[in-house]
Amino acid sequence: MKFILQLAVKNLSRYKRRTIITAVAIAVGLMMYIIVDSILRGASLESMRNLRWYETASLRVYAEGYWEDRAFLPLENSIEDPASIMSLVEGEQGVATVRTTFAAEMILYSDDFGENGNMNVKVTAIDPTQDFEVYRFEDTLVEGRFLEPGEMDGLLLGSWFAEDIGAEVGYWVTLLTRGKGGFYEAFDMQIVGIVNCPNPNVNRTLIMMDIAAADTYLGMENSVTSIDILLPEKTDLELAKVAIQAKLPEGLEVFTWKDLAQDYLAIVGAKQGGTGMILFLVFIIAAVGVSNTMLMAMYERMRELGMMRALGMRDRDILLSFLFEAGGIGLIGSVVGIALGSLVNIYLVNTGFDFGFMFRNMDIGFRISSVMRGAWSLSTILKAFSAGIFLSMLVAVLPIRRALKLDIPTCLHHQ
Structure with missing residues (x-):
């Protein structure tokens, strides 16, 4: 076995150019695998944080029946006596x-917006004294x-929504909606602030007002549509629920943020599945490169192979020799690929890439408004390292x- 290993190492050094070219192909494939996995993992983790920090909190309490009709934002299914809860x-x-969340029609006037218009919107009424303890809007005011x-x-708007309708602080709008008893109510509101947060979904749709005003205009009689709960980061949400x-x-x-974000999690799962196929194709390309290299090596060294067999070397030993040689190429490629991928990932984790120019006008599904950062994954690095060696030997x-x-x-007479 020692002789076979020495022979494999010697062949790696004899055919330096082929070894380097094939190892580089493997290294590039593994580097791309680590980078893409890091970006997706980082985007997923940050999106989940931004969901909890700006949309769902950790847990949410609804009145029975609200969840089934949530698309209609029913005020009738509200929580009575929320203070005791x-x-x-x-x-x-x-x-x-x-x-309290409700649907309304927002009416715009030409005096402020240049032309009259209207649109359907979702309005969230909050308690300004308590909401910032659950959601992280403190540093988002622009x-x-x-x-x-x-x-x-007073009305608070998301920055992208304000930009889309041409709104500025001081402009007036009218909200037309139905109250809890089914009556229609219209009330004038002035835009007092504009916020910009890391969650693009919030920036595109956010409309906030004071919950006391909503209680008066909608006839809620001190009831609310939800109670949102913030728990420590590492809390087991299922047990807490x-x-x-x-x-x-x-x-x-009671619902966890994962229950509330089922649609988002389904989209992320689909994206990861598609990306997994891309990463698999990267591995296939690298594998084809190794296979082609080994095939060329075999035909170029056919006479050498025949000489080894004529001198009594068993086919099993020859097979092991070439397998170790292929594994050596995979080892070199894996080490280089992981090193390069890790170096790039240091930048991704600490700085990231600013894709704000794309995310502003395109919804990619992730709750990220500008900078995409990576995330470290030891399992991915170990998987890439072992796969580089194993696939090199397999192909x-x-x-x-x-x-x-x-x-x-035939081998000895091969030209």
Whole structure:
């Protein structure tokens, strides 16, 4: 076995150019695998954070029946006496805030916007004194100011939404909606602030008002549509969900952020599946390169192979020699590929790439508004390292076995 290993190492050094070219092909493939996996993993992790920080919190409490009709934002399925419910879910479990979400028609006037218009929107009414303890909007203000407690005519917009409709701080709009009892209500609101956060979905759609104003205009009678709960980062949400559900009275349901973001998670799963196929094709390309190299090596060294067999070397030993040679090429390519991929990944993790110019007008599914950063994955690096060596040896088997089927005279007379 020692002789076979020495022979394989010697052949690697004898055919330096072929070894380098094939190793580079493997290295590039593995480097791309690590980079793409890092970007996708980082985008997924950051999207999940931005979902919790700006859209869903950790858990959310709805009245029974709301979830089934959530697309219609029904005010009738609301939580009565939310203050008593808040006292049950806060404390060691985390912090909570109340919200009321409703559908409305926003009417724009030519005096401010240059022309009259209207559009269907979703409005979120918040408690300005409590909401920032659950959601991270503190540092997102780019113009104007935040809502003040009890403010009856103030409106906060997402930056992209404001840009799309040409809104500026000080402009007035009218919201036309149906209240909790089914009555129609119209009220004038002034834009007092514009926010820009790392979540593009929020920037595109956010419209916020004070929950006290919503309670008055919609006839909510101190009821709300949801109670949003923030829990520590590493909390087991399923266990927390069960624990909180046990404390709540009948008629209320608890959902985790994963329940609330099912559509998003399905999109991410589909994207990862498609990207996994691309990464598989990268491996195939590298494998074809190794196979082609080994096939060329076998035909160029056919007389050498015949001489080895004529001197009594067994086919099994010859096969092992060439397999170790292919594994050596894979080892070199894997080490170089992982080193290059890791160097690039250091930049991806610490700095990332700014794709804001693309994300502004294109929804790629991820909750990232500009900079895409990578994420480290030891399992990916180990997988790439082992796959580079294993695939190099695997794809070398066929050409070696084909060459060993030839008889000794044929090999010796090969030109």
